[in-house]
Amino acid sequence: MTMQKSPLQIARGNYQPKMPVALSGNVRLAEGAATHSVADQEEIKKLFPNTYGLPVITMEPSAEAPAALPAMNVGVILSGGQAPGGHNVISGLFDGLKHLNPENKLYGFLGGPSGLIEGKYQELTKDIIDEYRNTGGFDIIGSGRTKLEETWQFDNGIEVCKKLGIKAVVIIGGDDSNTNACVLAEYYLQKKCGIQVIGCPKTIDGDLKNEMIETSFGFDTACKVYSELIGNIQRDANSAKKYWHFIRLMGRSASHIALECALQSQPNVCLISEEVEAKNMTLNDIVEQIVEVIVDRANHGLNFGTILIPEGLIEFIPAMRILIQELNDLLAQNEEFASLEGDDAKREYVKSMLSPASCELYRSLPKGIARQLTLDRDPHGNVMVSQIETEKLLIEMVGKRLAQLKAAGTYKGKFSALNHFFGYEGRCAIPSNFDADYCYSIGITATHLIAAGKTGYMSLVRNLTKPAAEWIAGGVPITMMMNMEKRNGKMKPVIQKALVDLNGAPYRYFASHRAEWADANTSYIYPGPIQYYGPTEVCDQPTHTLKLEQEGK
Numbered sequence: 001m002t003m004q005k006s007p008l009q010i011a012r013g014n015y016q017p018k019m020p021v022a023l024s025g026n027v028r029l030a031e032g033a034a035t036h037s038v039a040d041q042e043e044i045k046k047l048f049p050n051t052y053g054l055p056v057i058t059m060e061p062s063a064e065a066p067a068a069l070p071a072m073n074v075g076v077i078l079s080g081g082q083a084p085g086g087h088n089v090i091s092g093l094f095d096g097l098k099h100l101n102p103e104n105k106l107y108g109f110l111g112g113p114s115g116l117i118e119g120k121y122q123e124l125t126k127d128i129i130d131e132y133r134n135t136g137g138f139d140i141i142g143s144g145r146t147k148l149e150e151t152w153q154f155d156n157g158i159e160v161c162k163k164l165g166i167k168a169v170v171i172i173g174g175d176d177s178n179t180n181a182c183v184l185a186e187y188y189l190q191k192k193c194g195i196q197v198i199g200c201p202k203t204i205d206g207d208l209k210n211e212m213i214e215t216s217f218g219f220d221t222a223c224k225v226y227s228e229l230i231g232n233i234q235r236d237a238n239s240a241k242k243y244w245h246f247i248r249l250m251g252r253s254a255s256h257i258a259l260e261c262a263l264q265s266q267p268n269v270c271l272i273s274e275e276v277e278a279k280n281m282t283l284n285d286i287v288e289q290i291v292e293v294i295v296d297r298a299n300h301g302l303n304f305g306t307i308l309i310p311e312g313l314i315e316f317i318p319a320m321r322i323l324i325q326e327l328n329d330l331l332a333q334n335e336e337f338a339s340l341e342g343d344d345a346k347r348e349y350v351k352s353m354l355s356p357a358s359c360e361l362y363r364s365l366p367k368g369i370a371r372q373l374t375l376d377r378d379p380h381g382n383v384m385v386s387q388i389e390t391e392k393l394l395i396e397m398v399g400k401r402l403a404q405l406k407a408a409g410t411y412k413g414k415f416s417a418l419n420h421f422f423g424y425e426g427r428c429a430i431p432s433n434f435d436a437d438y439c440y441s442i443g444i445t446a447t448h449l450i451a452a453g454k455t456g457y458m459s460l461v462r463n464l465t466k467p468a469a470e471w472i473a474g475g476v477p478i479t480m481m482m483n484m485e486k487r488n489g490k491m492k493p494v495i496q497k498a499l500v501d502l503n504g505a506p507y508r509y510f511a512s513h514r515a516e517w518a519d520a521n522t523s524y525i526y527p528g529p530i531q532y533y534g535p536t537e538v539c540d541q542p543t544h545t546l547k548l549e550q551e552g553k
């Protein structure tokens with residue numbers, strides 16, 4: 001059965017991603033100086049003797065055609081949460097491979113990393129790839145969150161790759177998946193099995209970025225989708241003038257998405273988890289901050305507004321963090337807890353095991369939220385913050401506080417609140433031109449790294465605030481991004497996560513404007529939907545975050 005398509009889907013199928021000049025003809029790889037990990041250099045060097053210290057690579061245009069290479073097979077894995085542009089990384093890989101040698105083959109491992117371990121795969125042919133060019137989603141081969149960490153998994157991977165004649169595996173994932181890519185690359189070098197591993201920087205959360213990686217793919221599209229929705233809500237709020245909208249946004253621990261959406265839409269309040277932590281704020285402090293804005297606007301006759309809440313907020317409130325840590329330890333492989341029937345029994349058990357301070361906090365939370373805090377962790381040990389309805393918790397607490405103020409005669413407004421959570425709405429959107437172009441280049445770049453025999457590298461495309469023709473492509477050793485962190489009670493080498501930098505230009509811009517956005521002169525921006533065709537200033541703009549970080553504007 002042929003897939004039915006909208007006119008936009010059909011048009012996007014024919015879109016030609018814009019590419020850096022350096023990737024459009026023959027390419028040579030230039031190597032820089034040896035690198036070091038971002039921290040804990042001695043430990044990381046010891047753990048990664050074969051992949052530590054490799055040079056950064058830059059792709060340069062070359063007048064010479066590359067030496068003909070024998071045909072090769074490559075495997076690709078999509079790992080973790082969906083992010084717009086994943087299909088374009090795969091199309092870039094496919095086109096790059098076929099350009100090098102039409103006999104080259106690309107295999108997709110199905111359902112994430114488990115596809116490699118279990119030998120579940122599909123050859124990706126031109127017909128398949130053409131169906132998915134410039135589309136959102138990860139449905140071409142599916143994704144999964146299986147953690148690649150055990151030797152038996154790596155060894156199964158060798159067997160599967162040998163069977164398929166696979167020379168290299170490309171892992172498209174976030175910080176945890178790329179950490180695994182590096183561990184795998186090191187193991188395969190130690191085993192001398194000849195299988196290369198290349199990572200690609202994916203996540204809507206925007207927290208996989210550093211000195212070399214300017215942004216992860218998907219962040220641009222997801223933020224544009226959420227900002228459109230926030231803008232629409234703001235226009236509705238400004239028309240009806242009767243609701244306060246509490247909008248929680250995906251993004252895991254980091255508040256990059258909330259911050260970017262605030263820069264795009266100028267809401268009345270945007271909470272930034274990293275600031276909450278730096279100021280050691282309690283839940284009550286946050287409530288007071290929101291209440292102050294609501295009361296002030298009510299004094300001007302405005303009983304409406306928008307409040308953005310990063311989904312990871314709860315983990316950054318110091319007392320909550322302690323509670324969550326205690327719950328993590330308590331729930332880790334706890335069969336007694338798992339065997340309890342019903343929410344009440346579980347709640348009583350948890351209360352009996354917590355420290356007195358955490359127990360008090362746990363008891364003070366609405367039951368629904370307390371239950372959400374005890375839901376299963378993901379395979380990397382993370383609390384699934386997307387399941388915790390912080391926006392409802394805040395509505396309840398703000399409502400109670402306003403009622404007190406009303407009773408005391410210091411608040412005369414009306415408080416009617418609506419809750420929203422935007423996350424899944426943006427993760428599979430049709431990639432913006434930025435993400436479509438960026439991802440295609442990431443895929444092509446990965447092919448060149450493979451052809452040059454590189455392993456333990458992340459495919460890199462930078463200079464992203466410039467037109468695509470001026471982008472710089474290359475590779476960065478994954479060990480360069482690593483440090484040691486405590487995971488499940490043990491120190492482990494991991495890619496350092498980038499949280500919002502409170503000294504960085506995006507946050508500073510926000511902090512210096514938020515008072516204007518909060519006050520009675522409503523200054524909402526209505527960004528409107530992503531545009532794929534039209535003037536470049538409408539269609540090809542990167543995020544405000546990227547522009548502020550790279551160019552200070």
Ligand code: FBP
Nearest residue numbers: 080081174203204205250251252386
């Ligand atoms: P990645 O870190 O794998 O890119 O996932 C991003 C994310 O969308 C987070 O923002 C969110 O908290 C989480 O995935 C939700 O996970 P799930 O898809 O398993 O519900």
